[in-house]
Amino acid sequence: MTAPPLTVMLVAAEASGDDRGAGLMRALRAKLGDGVRFVGVGGQRMRAEGLESPFDIAELSIFGLLEGLMAYGKVVRRADETADLAAREKPDVAVLIDSWGFTLRVAQRLRRQDPRLALVKYVAPQVWASRPGRARTAARAFDLLLTIHAFDAPAFEREGLKTVFVGDSTLAIDFSAADPAGLRAQIGAAPEDPILLVLPGSRPSEIERVMPAFEDAVSLLKADRPNLQVVAPAAPTVAELVKARVAGWAHRAHVVEGDAAKRSAMKAATVALACSGTVTTELALAGCPMVVAYRLAPVTYAILKRLIRTKYVTLFNIAAQDFVAPEMIQDDCNGPALAREIALRLDDPALRARQVERQNAALLKMGRGGPDANEAAASAVLDLVARQRLSTAT
Known part of the structure; x- marks a missing residue:
């Protein structure tokens, strides 16, 4: 008699979690073939791997205390729906990815619903910060x-939580198929034209907060550099928002969608202006110098400023313990300041080269070239399932 397939529930509520979830699905399928099935919540990438998500995760891409309070009712409803899905599908294990506020609520519901269900948190909350x-x-x-940073483990192991360092799957992104020349041809850029990449985030709130400053910076830069080509790779969660904003710009910008186009743009870019997040690691892997920016609601910023214990927000800056890339946060995230930092890099090839060299050194500290994170995460999940089953059998 054939054993039923292992049912794995995955829950991701943001673009970066969707990417990790898709990678984990591929790794589990490579190990188990038809012996695994997937249920849960995810975005475009996880849907491409066969997951049927009951709702669009874009509405859960929330960051900030005020924004979280305003969305509280929606988050609770979606957590309830996710728990209801688990009750129907009866998973053997649930992997809850990133998005601390939402996934914790889901975990609490799943624990009450079935105390025996194996629960995995993939990506640790940044308690060191x-x-x-x-x-x-x-x-x-x-x-x-499952942690993506080696330095995460001690804080959680002291509390008795089994912790496995699997590495950051972002560090394994393959740029070998990127086509920077094709990207230049697509946007009509001459070989000598500089390209500025504009990456305003993957959450609607990020677009709202940072895009006005990004727009001002681009306008100032274009006024002095008519041949500057502007490309905006749009995350799936905010593609329509980005296209709507860019359509209203006085100057032309090119919005590109999809991983292939994004990676080609990253390899083709002279400099990038990026909202803080996973994309900064991707840019560093592509060898693209950047200026990092972020803006929060004033109340959220005032509270977090008292709570944050690190002066860096960009992962490779944290790894280097230095401002390898400049971070323009809150009031510093304004058009003239951003334009000034970008102009320095557009006009100075040596500065760009030094920054790329330092970014590469920081990536090595983060674990670039290490074991495959998706494979490690899949093995850790299956080990947990095996232990749970052995415990139940005895």
């Missing part, structure tokens, strides 16, 4: 933590 009490909360909510 703020709110260290989350380590104890995680230990109570989950059976296993």
Whole structure:
């Protein structure tokens, strides 16, 4: 008699989590073939791997205290729906990816619903930066933590949570198929034209907060550099928002969608202006110098400024313990300041080369060239399932 397939529930509520979830699905399918099926919540990438998500995750891409309070009712409803899905599908294990606020609520519901269900948290909350009490909360909510940073483990292991460092799947992104020359031809750029990449984030709130400053910076730069080509790779969660904003610009910009176009644009770019997030690691891997920016609601920023224990927000800056890429945060995220930092890099090839060299050194500290994170995560999940089954059998 053939054993039923392993049912894996995956829950991701943001673009970066969707990408990790898709990678984990591929790795599990490579190990188990038809012996695994997937249920849960995800975005475009996880849907491409066969997941049927009951709702669009774009509405859960929330960052900020005020924004979180305003979306609280929606988050609770979606957490309830996710728990209802688990009740129907009866998964053997649930992997809850990033998005601390939402996935914790889901975990609490799943734990009450079925205390025997194996619960995995994939990507640790950044307790080294703020709110260290989350380590104890995680230990109570989950059976296993998969971390993308080697320095995450001690805080959680002290609370009794089994923790496995799997590495960051972003560091394994393959740019070998990127076609920078094709991207230049697509946008009509001459070989000598500089290209500025504009990446305003993957959350609607990020577009709202940073795009006005990004627009001002681009206008100032274009006024002095008519041949500057502007390309905006749009994350799936905000593609329509980005296209609508760019359509209203006085100067032409090219919006590109999809991973292939994004990677080609990253390899073709002279400099990037990026909203803080996973995309900064991708840019560094592509060898693209950048200026990093972020803006929060004023109340959120005032509170977080008291809580944050690190002066860096960009992962490779944290790894280097230095401002390898400039970080223009809150009031510094304004058009003239951003334009000034970008202009320095557009006009100075040696500065760009030094920054890329330092970015590469920081990537090595982050684990570039290490084991495949998707493979490591899949193995850790299957090990947990095996232990749970052995425990139940005895």
